[in-house]
Amino acid sequence: MTTALVVLDTAEGLRRSDRELLVLAGGLGGTHVVVPGAPAEALLDELAGHAVGTVHVPAEEPGEGLTVPAVALAEAAARDSGARVVLLGGTPEAKEVAGRLGVRLGAGVITDVVALDADLVATKSVLAGGWTTRCRARSAVLVAALRANSVDLSGHVPAAAGRPRVRAHAVADPAPAARVVGRRALPASDRPPLAEARVVVAGGRGTGGDFGPLEELADVLGGAVGASRAAVDAGWIGHEAQIGQTGRTVSPQLYVSCGISGAIQQRAGMQTARVIVAVNKDEQAPVFEIADLGIVGDLRKVLPQAVEHLRKLRS
Ligand SMILES: Cc1cc2nc3c(=O)[nH]c(=O)nc-3n(C[C@H](O)[C@H](O)[C@H](O)COP(=O)(O)OP(=O)(O)OC[C@H]3O[C@@H](n4cnc5c(N)ncnc54)[C@H](O)[C@@H]3O)c2cc1C
Missing domain, CATH: 3.40.50.1220 (TPP-binding domain)
Known part of the structure; x- marks a missing residue:
C-alpha cells in the first residue's frame, strides 16, 4: 500500500479535477490531503467519501504570497505523512508548486501525467505530443502533476469512512521574498475553465x-x-x-x-x-x-x- 498525498488549492469545495486526484490516490493506498486554509465542513465530508485519513492545513491563515506558502505546507505534509507520491493538478500554479516541492524533497517530478500505475510508473506525452512515454522517478518520493480529465470518475463509490483528522503545520514565513499586492478578476464567464x-x-x-x-x-x-x-x-x-x-x-x-x-x-x-x-x-x-x-x-x-x-x- 502506497501512501499518497494530494495537494489541493482549495479549502472550500472539490472540483472535478480535485476528485480525479483523490480517486487516483485512493487506488494507490492511504490518502493524505493538503488544503491551503481552514477546511469547510462540506469539504471534510466529501474527503471522508474518498477515505482520506488526514487533512494537513496551515496553523495560521497564509498571507497573500505566491506559490511559496503552498510549497512550504506541502513539504511539511509530505515529510509528516511519509508519502511515497505527491499528486497535484495540472494548472501552471500547481506545476510550479510541483517543481519547487521536488527540489525541497529531493524528489523526481513528472508533469502532464495522464495515468499512474500502482508501481508509480507514469504515462505522459512528450515532444509536442508526438510521443507517449512511460517513466518512473528513481527518487524515494515521486511528485506528479496530473492533466485534468485523465481519470474516469464513473466507477467511484463513496467510502463509508469517518471524517479525516486535521493536522496543522506552522509554516508561515515572517519575511516572504515576494508578496501579492493586487488581484484583478477576469471578466466572469458561465463557461467552464x-x-x-x-x-x-x-x-x-x-x-x-x-x-x-x-x-x-x-x-x-x-x-x-x-x-x-x-x-x-x-x-x-x-x-x-x-x-x-x-x-x-x-x-x-x-x-x-x-x-x-x-x-x-x-x-x-x-x-x-x-x-x-x-x-x-x-x-x-x-x-x-x-x-x-x-x-x-x-x-x-x-x-x-x-x-x-x-x-x-x-x-
Ligand atoms: C515556438 C512556437 C510556438 C508556438 N506555439 C503555438 C501555440 O501554443 N499554439 C498554436 O496554436 N500555435 C503555436 N505556434 C504557431 C503555429 O506554428 C501555427 O502558426 C499556428 O498554430 C497556426 O494557427 P492556425 O491554424 O489558426 O492558422 P493557419 O495555419 O493559418 O490555419 C488556418 C486554417 O483555417 C482553415 N480555414 C480558413 N478558412 C476557413 C473556413 N472558413 N472554414 C474552415 N476552415 C477554414 C485553413 O484551411 C487553414 O487550415 C507556435 C509557433 C512557434 C514557432
Whole structure:
C-alpha cells in the first residue's frame, strides 16, 4: 500500500479535477490531503467519501504570497505523512508548486501525467505530443502533476469512512521574498475553465475573427472556447485562450478544432483529447491526421448546422 498525498488549492469545495486526484490516490493506498486554509465542513465530508485519513492545513491563515506558502505546507505534509507520491493538478500554479516541492524533497517530478500505475510508473506525452512515454522517478518520493480529465470518475463509490483528522503545520514565513499586492478578476464567464473543460471548441485563423459560431457550439455542449496562436496574435481573443506549446494544455473528452491547420505547436496542447473533431475547408490540412472525425467545409456553414441539430436533439 502506497501512501499518497494530494495537494489541493482549495479549502472550500472539490472540483472535478480535485476528485480525479483523490480517486487516483485512493487506488494507490492511504490518502493524505493538503488544503491551503481552514477546511469547510462540506469539504471534510466529501474527503471522508474518498477515505482520506488526514487533512494537513496551515496553523495560521497564509498571507497573500505566491506559490511559496503552498510549497512550504506541502513539504511539511509530505515529510509528516511519509508519502511515497505527491499528486497535484495540472494548472501552471500547481506545476510550479510541483517543481519547487521536488527540489525541497529531493524528489523526481513528472508533469502532464495522464495515468499512474500502482508501481508509480507514469504515462505522459512528450515532444509536442508526438510521443507517449512511460517513466518512473528513481527518487524515494515521486511528485506528479496530473492533466485534468485523465481519470474516469464513473466507477467511484463513496467510502463509508469517518471524517479525516486535521493536522496543522506552522509554516508561515515572517519575511516572504515576494508578496501579492493586487488581484484583478477576469471578466466572469458561465463557461467552464479551459484547462478543466470536458468539451473545448477551439478556433484559428479560419474563423476570420468571428468566434460567435464557436461560442454558440461551446454553449450548447457546455464547453469552453479556446484558440490557436494565430487567432490570439491577431487580437481576436485573449491570450488565456491559447492552446498549444506556448499556451495551455488541454485534455478534454471532446475537442472541436475549427479553422485551425493543426501545426505541431497547436497539437502539443490538445493531442491527448479523447475525441478530436476537425472542421477545415482544406482537406489536406494536417489537423485531419489526428482527427477522429473530419468535416471538410466552411466552419461558418458547418457550425450553425451542428448547433441547430444539437438543439433539436435536446428539445
Ligand atoms: C515556438 C512556437 C510556438 C508556438 N506555439 C503555438 C501555440 O501554443 N499554439 C498554436 O496554436 N500555435 C503555436 N505556434 C504557431 C503555429 O506554428 C501555427 O502558426 C499556428 O498554430 C497556426 O494557427 P492556425 O491554424 O489558426 O492558422 P493557419 O495555419 O493559418 O490555419 C488556418 C486554417 O483555417 C482553415 N480555414 C480558413 N478558412 C476557413 C473556413 N472558413 N472554414 C474552415 N476552415 C477554414 C485553413 O484551411 C487553414 O487550415 C507556435 C509557433 C512557434 C514557432
